[in-house]
Amino acid sequence: MPDKEEAMKETLLKSYFYHHGLLLCNENKELPSLSSVGGDWNSIVIMIEQGEIFYSKLYKGRVTYLSQDFYAQIKPFRQRLNTVSPISRDIFDFLNKKEYADTAEIKNIFMLSGKEFPKAMDELFKELL
Incomplete structure (x- = not known):
């Protein structure tokens, strides 16, 4: 409380x-x-x-x-899936189906490095996806 x-x-x-x-x-x-x-x-x-x-x-x-x-x-006006990279689009599709996944799971499934993951997620955050 x-x-x-x-x-x-x-x-x-x-x-x-x-x-x-x-x-x-x-x-x-x-x-x-x-x-x-x-x-x-x-x-x-x-x-x-x-x-x-x-x-x-x-x-x-x-x-x-x-x-x-x-x-x-x-x-x-902001949700432009066509402006993000293919990996960001794949993460978006995955999360749409699953609804929740933690960072480790997303990195593992998509084989993303510590630098690639935030870059892909930032694309989604910028487009309000």
Whole structure:
């Protein structure tokens, strides 16, 4: 059960996302970040696990958190499977069928190195796939 401080951070984040829809993980001079609006790693992870927030690399390839509403609005314009590499497409198809797999399983099935895996996944995150 979250303590009062965690609950307050989650409330702040929910309010922020309700009004703005997009938040960067790390500091940036152009857009607000997780810490600049009073959130932290634990609170954002809880919201992701609850399906309230989506993880992406929408903004300049940086970790970008999206509200459900913002994600739903931009998704039709960003999900371009034809722009990703064949390996990223294969991972997407695999995950669509399986729904969940951890990093080790994906690396093993597709025989990806430690450098190849994040590159393939970043392509999917950028396209909101």
